[in-house]
Every structure is written in structure tokens, then in C-alpha cells.
Amino acid sequence: MMKENRLKFTIIAILIGLVIGAIILLAVGYNPLEAYGIMIAGVFGSPKYISWTIIKSTPLILTGISVAFAFKTGLFNIGAEGQFIIGALVATLAGYFLHLPPVLHAIVALLLACLAAALWGGFAGFLKSKFGVNEVITTIMLNWIAFYLSNFLVYWDKFKRPNSEASQKILSSASIAFPKEFGSSLGSFFNAPVNFGFIIAILVAFLIKYVLNDTTLGYELRAVGFNKDAAEYGGINVKKNTITAMMIAGAISGLAGAVHVLGVTNEISILSAMEGNGFDGMAVSLIGGNSPIGCIFAGLLFGALKYGGYKIQPIMGAPSEIINIVIGIIVFFIAMPKMIEGLTTIRSRRKRGGEVERSK
Amino acid sequence: MNNIDFSTKVIEMKGITKKFGDFVANDNIDLTVHKGEIHALLGENGAGKTTLMNVLYGLYLPTEGEIFINGEKVQITNPNIAIEKGIGMVHQHFMLVDKFTVVENIILGKETTVKKGNWNTGHLDIKRATKEVEELSRKYGLYVDPNAKIEDITVGMQQRVEILKALYRGADILILDEPTAVLTPQEIEELIQIMKSLTGQGKTIIIITHKLREIKQAADYCTIIRRGKKIDTVKVSDVSEKDLAEKMVGRQVNFVVDKKDIEKGEVVLNIDNIVIKDNRDLNAVDGLSLELHKGEILGIAGVDGNGQSELIEGLTGLRPVESGKIILNGEDITNKTPKYIIERGISTIPEDRQRRGLVMDFSMAENFILEKYHKEPFSHGNKLNHDEIRKHAKELIDKFDVRPRNEDQLAKALSGGNQQKVIIAREVTNDPDVLIAAQPTRGLDVGAIEFVHKSLVEQRDRGKAVLLISFELDEIMNLSDRIAVIFDGKIVAILDANKADEKTLGYLMAGGGVDDERKQA
Numbered sequence: 053m054m055k056e057n058r059l060k061f062t063i064i065a066i067l068i069g070l071v072i073g074a075i076i077l078l079a080v081g082y083n084p085l086e087a088y089g090i091m092i093a094g095v096f097g098s099p100k101y102i103s104w105t106i107i108k109s110t111p112l113i114l115t116g117i118s119v120a121f122a123f124k125t126g127l128f129n130i131g132a133e134g135q136f137i138i139g140a141l142v143a144t145l146a147g148y149f150l151h152l153p154p155v156l157h158a159i160v161a162l163l164l165a166c167l168a169a170a171l172w173g174g175f176a177g178f179l180k181s182k183f184g185v186n187e188v189i190t191t192i193m194l195n196w197i198a199f200y201l202s203n204f205l206v207y208w209d210k211f212k213r214p215n216s217e218a219s220q221k222i223l224s225s226a227s228i229a230f231p232k233e234f235g236s237s238l239g240s241f242f243n244a245p246v247n248f249g250f251i252i253a254i255l256v257a258f259l260i261k262y263v264l265n266d267t268t269l270g271y272e273l274r275a276v277g278f279n280k281d282a283a284e285y286g287g288i289n290v291k292k293n294t295i296t297a298m299m300i301a302g303a304i305s306g307l308a309g310a311v312h313v314l315g316v317t318n319e320i321s322i323l324s325a326m327e328g329n330g331f332d333g334m335a336v337s338l339i340g341g342n343s344p345i346g347c348i349f350a351g352l353l354f355g356a357l358k359y360g361g362y363k364i365q366p367i368m369g370a371p372s373e374i375i376n377i378v379i380g381i382i383v384f385f386i387a388m389p390k391m392i393e394g395l396t397t398i399r400s401r402r403k404r405g406g407e408v409e410r411s412k
Numbered sequence: 413m414n415n416i417d418f419s420t421k422v423i424e425m426k427g428i429t430k431k432f433g434d435f436v437a438n439d440n441i442d443l444t445v446h447k448g449e450i451h452a453l454l455g456e457n458g459a460g461k462t463t464l465m466n467v468l469y470g471l472y473l474p475t476e477g478e479i480f481i482n483g484e485k486v487q488i489t490n491p492n493i494a495i496e497k498g499i500g501m502v503h504q505h506f507m508l509v510d511k512f513t514v515v516e517n518i519i520l521g522k523e524t525t526v527k528k529g530n531w532n533t534g535h536l537d538i539k540r541a542t543k544e545v546e547e548l549s550r551k552y553g554l555y556v557d558p559n560a561k562i563e564d565i566t567v568g569m570q571q572r573v574e575i576l577k578a579l580y581r582g583a584d585i586l587i588l589d590e591p592t593a594v595l596t597p598q599e600i601e602e603l604i605q606i607m608k609s610l611t612g613q614g615k616t617i618i619i620i621t622h623k624l625r626e627i628k629q630a631a632d633y634c635t636i637i638r639r640g641k642k643i644d645t646v647k648v649s650d651v652s653e654k655d656l657a658e659k660m661v662g663r664q665v666n667f668v669v670d671k672k673d674i675e676k677g678e679v680v681l682n683i684d685n686i687v688i689k690d691n692r693d694l695n696a697v698d699g700l701s702l703e704l705h706k707g708e709i710l711g712i713a714g715v716d717g718n719g720q721s722e723l724i725e726g727l728t729g730l731r732p733v734e735s736g737k738i739i740l741n742g743e744d745i746t747n748k749t750p751k752y753i754i755e756r757g758i759s760t761i762p763e764d765r766q767r768r769g770l771v772m773d774f775s776m777a778e779n780f781i782l783e784k785y786h787k788e789p790f791s792h793g794n795k796l797n798h799d800e801i802r803k804h805a806k807e808l809i810d811k812f813d814v815r816p817r818n819e820d821q822l823a824k825a826l827s828g829g830n831q832q833k834v835i836i837a838r839e840v841t842n843d844p845d846v847l848i849a850a851q852p853t854r855g856l857d858v859g860a861i862e863f864v865h866k867s868l869v870e871q872r873d874r875g876k877a878v879l880l881i882s883f884e885l886d887e888i889m890n891l892s893d894r895i896a897v898i899f900d901g902k903i904v905a906i907l908d909a910n911k912a913d914e915k916t917l918g919y920l921m922a923g924g925g926v927d928d929e930r931k932q933a
């Protein structure tokens with residue numbers, strides 16, 4: 053029953069977000085129906101758009117799962133951004149410098165990226181369990197360290213692509229894109245850089261769900277997350293679990309960075325600001341109710357809003373920032389289930405009152 | 413009793429109903445209190461007594477009903493109005509600033525300042541405040557050192573500060589919420605004297621309590637509340653403790669714990685001169701030694717804050733033992749991990765069931781396996797076996813009569829008594845050699861207390877050792893075979909339960925014996 057409520061609240065929050073977005077569009081002089089029409093057409097209008105939406109959603113689903121997983125274990129992983137950067141960096145390094153046969157090369161690159169990001173996230177866990185430093189602080193700082201480390205390495209002459217602001221491209225053996233010959237038979241769906249990333253994200257969602265609910269590790273992690281005092285009293289090693297949890301969360305975010313590089317960009321650029329794949333993961337996790345499976349849908353919604361939303365600017369001139377406002381409002385209302393609960397119970401109470409009157 | 417002015421109804425609450433959503437906490441309650449009366453509100457936990465007083469103090473707005481103070485109809489929408497009307501409340505948990513002195517605490521929010529004509533300089537006038545506080549304490553026989561810091565005085569003294577704080581604000585009606593929960597028997601005695609002195613000078617007192625003996629000793633009238641409804645108001649001198657208890661729970665109760673006569677066996681747990689530090693890095697347990705035998709309940713009597721919590725945490729591996737040894741069945745288990753200690757045979761009913769005992773967001777079934785999730789049959793390798801976990805939960809729910817009978821229910825949705833049943837069920841099924849029960853009945857109602865006591869005695873009768881730590885002297889005296897008194901981190905005396913009386917224990921708990929020894933030395 054609680055799950056049903058959650059879903060109901062989430063849908064109501066999304067609708068409220070869209071309605072308020074419409075009001076803002078109206079207020080600045082645009083037709084909201086037209087804008088939303090463009091968005092919908094921008095997402096579903098052609099198979100190519102659909103595949104782009106999925107591609108854009110994939111890293112968000114994974115960083116969302118990373119944040120959700122950490123949250124279930126009582127940790128607030130603000131470091132998804134930095135872990136994403138480390139994953140992308142290591143995947144690119146491995147994709148360019150290593151020479152391995154196809155498939156194996158991709159797998160090795162993915163695993164190395166996960167490992168590096170796991171250590172990156174685990175370091176925050178280590179600091180928390182060893183010295184009691186709050187992971188919120190350490191992960192934020194690690195984000196900046198990751199950011200500058202990545203930029204620094206892209207400037208390395210052996211790694212930087214000459215005359216560009218980006219790294220060398222990964223070797224084709226490391227790519228996880230669908231083979232081109234696949235595409236021609238299936239039309240424009242494959243005109244976008246379709247890759248295995250989405251499948252990996254879904255597998256990870258189910259794997260994490262399994263780990264959390266059906267394994268002793270998941271039991272320990274959840275016990276520590278809900279009440280570390282009781283977990284400690286029950287004989288569970290809280291410190292070890294904090295590190296483990298941050299390592300797993302880091303690995304998932306790192307995987308997000310890796311699939312993005314190996315599947316879509318094939319390189320990393322010099323960044324002037326953080327891209328926000330990890331930060332958006334926090335919103336995805338929240339919209340997805342901190343459940344790994346919920347993150348799949350929330351990630352898709354988020355990806356669709358962003359990808360479709362940016363199309364309203366070139367076509368009708370409406371500011372695409374409206375979409376960020378819509379997303380913000382959705383998150384805002386999801387974070388306040390009590391308020392939506394209040395709104396819906398007032399309505400049902402009125403209804404009940406009405407029935408009483410009729411029965412008189 | 414002779415202080416009561418029956419012509420003046422200080423408080424009249426009429427038809428008070430307070431609903432939280434669909435839950436009715438107070439259901440059409442009437443309460444009349446006369447001037448100069450000590451009126452007890454008796455009820456089990458969750459019966460609605462504190463809710464009723466929070467309504468009177470303006471913390472809750474009643475859903476229905478009227479309140480009259482001195483015959484005048486009032487709307488008490490917040491505590492400031494209550495204070496204005498002369499109502500003062502002393503909460504169960506004191507609201508004092510530890511680093512402030514007694515005077516500073518008392519004047520907090522109503523500071524005395526130096527005034528020049530009509531101009532308030534904003535300069536604190538501590539001298540005048542101290543004098544005012546001294547006068548007040550003299551008038552009501554509540555002696556407290558006005559310049560002492562709160563952190564340096566006893567809990568009993570802190571309570572006096574709270575009472576003075578209310579009086580300083582001009583309270584004529586004092587509400588005391590569970591005032592004796594943290595006091596030694598002697599301090600309770602003194603509190604009752606203070607209450608009588610206050611009513612002798614025209615004050616009116618309402619005490620919220622579930623302790624029958626104190627009602628008999630202190631109160632003139634008693635209103636009994638059960639499940640949100642007023643059951644009766646009785647003149648205390650006309651009824652017995654047993655009558656009160658039966659009105660409170662609505663059925664017959666049995667105060668006496670049945671225990672088999674058994675011989676105590678060999679030593680299972682030997683605590684040898686241990687030292688354990690508290691969070692402030694002071695020696696909370698300071699050279700404590702104790703032997704626990706098979707087939708006995710050893711009660712540790714003492715006032716809160718004499719090292720009990722640290723002792724429990726040290727024994728269970730949650731807090732490091734600085735020196736000394738803990739020997740269980742001949743094996744040194746000092747500073748082993750909690751997991752190791754549990755597996756060697758020490759189980760614990762922890763002091764704070766919501767913080768330590770249960771994962772509130774876990775289901776009952778998940779809570780039942782907290783210490784054994786990694787073992788067969790609950791898991792195999794790394795995989796949990798949900799069927800076995802469920803089966804185990806159903807068995808325990810049946811055996812220990814946990815309500816509701818739904819293993820998927822989250823622990824936080826259970827009542828306090830049922831939460832405690834979940835913990836006891838879990839710990840007892842570990843079949844431990846030593847069961848540590850810390851405050852096992854704190855906050856429980858009479859029915860649940862009976863159950864907990866029965867469970868502890870069962871363990872003992874099966875030849876297991878039980879270490880009972882409690883601030884409730886009655887509980888210690890009813891259950892224990894031997895009683896050890898803890899004071900200042902040491903065991904100051906060990907007595908046979910049948911030879912111990914409350915007066916001696918209270919004296920020892922307050923450090924009495926220690927002082928004598930020092931004098932002799």
C-alpha cells in the first residue's frame with residue numbers, strides 16, 4: 053500500500069511540475085500546449101529521438117542507482133559526480149592505451165573504471181569510518197579533486213588529442229556501441245550512437261535490488277543504514293559496511309561515466325564546469341523513490357524532459373530553462389510527500405463529507 | 413488534605429477530546445482540581461494522560477471541550493498563555509542549560525535586568541535575581557545552591573530547579589510529568605515533602621504517574637485514564653494500590669513474581685576490576701568487580717549515571733574496557749567484538765530499545781534475525797532465505813504473543829510493549845548463558861511488565877544467569893536473588909535480596925556506605 057501511495061504521489065508531483073511549468077510559459081508569453089507538444093514530438097517523434105532519449109538517460113539511471121544505493125545504507129553520496137568523472141577518465145585511459153581484442157577490451161575498460169571509482173568513493177567511506185568525517189563534505193571535495201585531475205590528465209601530451217580541447221579517442225575495440233551493420237536494417241533508431249549502456253544500467257538496477265534485498269551483505273548494509281547503533285549491537289561491523297557501501301556506490305557512478313565514454317562520446321573533454329551527471333543522479337534517485345528499479349523510470353523521465361525540453365528553444369524560442377524549473381518543482385514536491393498527502397486527504401475528506409450530507 | 417479549598421475549582425476541564433487523525437488520544441475527559449490539592453493522573457503508557465496535560469499547558473489544542481481556570485473560561489492556545497494563567501509544567505526530560513548556573517537557568521526567558529527609570533539597560537541583574545531565587549526556595553523549602561552549575565548538581569536538585577523555574581514565573585498550578593522516574597527513594601521522599609509544602613501554601617499540583625505507591629503517599633485525589641477515557645476519580649485514602657492498578661489496566665493484576673527455589677550454580681561470568689571510560693573520557697566504571705552465577709538473577713541497583721550504561725556497553729563489546737578482565741565460562745572475552753561475545757553466549761536486552769535494540773524501519777521478521785542473519789537456515793552462503801526468516805518470525809510471534817500477528821509489520825509501528833517482546837524473543841532464542849537485561853520494563857505498561865518479568869525468571873529457572881540493571885528499585889527487589897549496588901562506577905555492596913530493604917538500598921545508592929567507609933578510613 054505504501055508503494056502504491058509513493059507512485060501516486062510521484063505522479064501527482066510530476067503533474068504539478070508540468071502544470072506550474074505551463075503557467076510560467078504562459079506568463080512569459082508562450083503557448084504551453086505548443087511547448088509540451090514540441091517536447092513530446094522531440095522525444096517520441098522519430099525512432100532516432102527515442103534512442104537519443106535512452107542514450108541521454110543511461111548515465112542518469114546509473115548515477116541515480118548509485119545515490120539510491122548509498123541512501124539505503126544511510127549515506128549521502130554527493131560524490132556521484134566525481135566518481136562519474138573518475139569512471140569516464142579511467143575508461144578513456146584504458147580505452148586508448150590498452151590494446152586488447154574487441155569485447156574483452158571493453159570489459160576490461162569498464163571494470164577498471166568501476167574499480168577506480170570504487171576506490172574513489174571508498175576513500176570517502178574510509179574517512180568516515182576511520183575519522184568520523186562526514187561523507188557529504190568529503191565527497192564534495194573529492195568531486196573537485198576528480199574534476200581537476202581529469203582536466204590535468206587531458207592536458208598530458210601523450211593523452212591530449214592535438215589541436216583539440218579533448219583527449220584521444222578510445223580504440224574501436226573498447227567501444228560498447230552497437231555494431232554499425234546492425235543499424236542499417238532497423239532504420240533511423242540506430243542513427244544515434246546506440247550502445248549497450250542501457251542494457252547494462254537495467255542489469256545493474258536488478259543486481260543492486262537483489263543485493264539489497266536477498267543477500268546477507270544487503271541485510272547488513274540496510275541495517276547499518278537504518279540504525280547503525282542497533283546494527284553494531286547486533287554484531288555487524290559498521291565501519292566495514294560504511295566503506296563497502298561507498299565503494300559500491302562509487303563503482304556504479306564510475307560505471308555511468310565509463311558507459312558514457314565507451315558508448316557515446318569516445319573521449320573526454322576539458323571541462324570548464326562539472327556536467328552534472330552525478331548531481332542529476334540525486335534528483336533521479338529522489339524521483340525514483342530511492343529504489344534501483346524506480347531509478348530506471350525516473351532516469352528515463354529525467355532524460356526525456358531534458359532531451360525533449362531543449363528542443364523548445366530552437367523551434368519556438370521559449371527558454372529551455374523552463375524544463376529545469378519543471379524538474380525542480382517535481383523534485384520539490386516529491387521531497388514533500390506530506391504536502392501532497394495533505395492536498396489529497398483534504399479532497400477525500402470533502403468527498404466523505406458530501407456523502408454524509410447525501411445520506412441525510 | 414486539610415489544605416484543600418473545595419470551594420475553589422482551580423482547574424475544570426470539561427469534555428476534552430483530542431484526536432490525532434483517526435486516533436482518539438483523549439475521549440470526552442472531565443477533570444476538576446481544587447485549590448491546594450495534589451491530584452494524580454494515573455494511566456498506562458499511551459493512555460492519554462500526558463496528552464491531556466499538554467492540552468492544559470497549551471501545547472495541543474483540544475478537538476472539543478472547554479477549559480476553566482479559576483472559574484474563567486480560557487482558550488489556551490500556547491504555553492505563554494498557560495504561564496500567564498499561572499500554570500507551570502515540569503517535563504519528564506528537564507530543559508536546563510548544563511553550563512549555566514541555577515539562577516541563570518531559572519531566569520532564562522524572564523531575565524531580571526537593571527532598569528534606569530523607564531529605560532531597560534539590558535544589563536543582567538544577577539544579584540537581584542539570586543536574591544529572588546533564594547527567597548523563593550526558602551519559602552517553599554526547596555533548598556538549591558543558586559550559584560551551582562547545573563552539570564554539577566544531582567538530578568533531584570535539577571528537578572527542584574525546574575520547579576523553582578515554574579514558581580519564579582508565578583505558577584500557582586504545577587504539572588509534574590513522571591517526576592519520580594529519575595530519583596532515588598530518598599529524593600522521592602523529599603519531593604513528596606516539597607509537594608506538600610507547596611500545597612500548604614496554596615499551590616495546586618497535578619502529577620502524571622504510573623507508580624501506585626507514590627500516589628498513595630502523596631496524592632489527595634486520583635483520576636484514572638484508560639485508553640483515552642476517564643475511568644474514575646477517587647479519593648486516594650479510600651482505595652488500595654491494587655484497586656488503583658485494576659482500574660488502570662481494567663483487569664486483575666498480580667504484583668508478586670513467582671520464582672522457583674533453586675540453588676545457584678557455578679560462576680559463569682566473572683568481572684574483575686574493570687575500568688571503562690565514558691564519552692567525556694572519565695572513568696565511568698572504575699574498578700568494578702562482580703561474579704554472576706548460574707541460576708540467579710543478580711540485580712544492579714543504582715541511580716542513573718553511576719556507570720550502568722558504560723558497564724553494559726563494556727560487557728557487550730560496544731565500548732572498550734581500559735583495564736581489568738571479563739571472563740565468560742573461563743574464557744577471556746575482554747574487548748572482543750560484539751559478534752564474538754554474542755556467539756560466546758551473552759545476550760542483551762538493551763537499555764534503549766529504539767536506538768540499540770531494533771532497526772525501526774526493518775520488519776519484525778528482519779529484526780528477529782539481527783544477530784543470526786548470516787547463519788543457517790536464515791542464509792546460505794550470501795543469499796538470504798526469506799522462507800526460513802518468515803517461518804522463524806511466525807514461530808516467535810506465536811510463542812511470545814506479539815501483536816499484531818504480522819511478521820511484515822515494521823518495528824516502528826509496534827507498541828513499546830510489543831517492541832520489547834520482539835527483542836526478548838530474539839535474545840532468549842539465542843539461548844544465552846548470560847542474559848543482560850537493562851531497564852527491561854522502562855516505559856512499559858503493567859501487562860507488558862508482567863510478561864518481561866516472567867521471561868527473566870524463566871531464564872533463571874532454566875539455570876541461566878540474568879544480570880538485571882534497573883533504576884526501578886521495586887523491580888530489582890522483586891526479581892533479584894542478589895542485589896549489587898552500584899555507585900560512582902563501583903559495586904559498593906552486595907546483599908541477599910531477602911535481606912535487603914529499601915531504606916538500606918536507597919542509602920547505599922546515594923553513596924551512603926562509601927562515605928562511612930571514608931570516615932572510618
